Amino acid sequence: MMKNKFNIPEKVFRRLVIGLGVVILFLVAGVIPVLSYKSFINEDIKKLKYQIEEQKNLNSVYAMLMKNREKKNFRILSNPAKTTLSRQEANRFQNVFNEMAEKSGLKTISVSPELSSLTGTANSMLNTAVVKGEFVNFRKLLISLGDISYLDGIEEIHIQQQPDALEFRMKILIALGG
Secondary structure (H helix, E strand, O other): OOOOOOOOOHHHHHHHHHHHHHHHHHHHHHHHHHHHHHHHHHHHHHHHHHHHHHHHHHHHHHHHHHHHHHOOOOOOOOOOOOOOEEHHHOOHHHHHHHHHHHHHOOEEEEEEEEHHHHOOOOOEEEEEEEEEEOHHHHHHHHHHHOOOOOEEEEEEEEEEEOOOOEEEEEEEEEEEEO
C-alpha cells in the first residue's frame, strides 16, 4: 500500500481525491461555460449600447428631416388650373418669359410669336424662345414655366453647345381664348 506523509488513512485519502475530482469536474463542466457565456453576453450588451447610442444620435437627424418634410415640398411641381389668354394679351407672355428666364439665371436671346399660328380660329399661339445658360438654370426655367396657367405645352426643345454656354431653343404653345 501507499504511504502518505500526513498520516491520513487510505480510505479518507481516496474520498478526498474523489471529492477533489468532483469539484474539478464541476468547475470544468459548470463554471467555465457560465463564464464564457457571461463574456458572450457582455459583448452583446456592448453592441446593444452602441446601437442605442447610434439611435440617439440619429434621432436628432430624423427630427430635423421630419421638420423639413412639414415645410413645403419643393420637389412637387405645381399644376395650375388651365386658363386661356385673350388675343389682346397674347404679347404679355414675352414679358413673363423674360422675367422667368432672368430669375432662373438664363440670358434671353429672343422670344417671338409665330404669327402664322394665329390664323382663323386658332386656340393656341406658338412662340419661339431662345435662351443661353447652364442646364441647371434651364431646368429651373422649365419648372417655372409649369406655373403658367395658360401654357398649353412645349412642342420642341433644341439644345446646342455654344462656345460660351448652352443654347436652348423652344417652341412654346400659349392657350388663347375669346
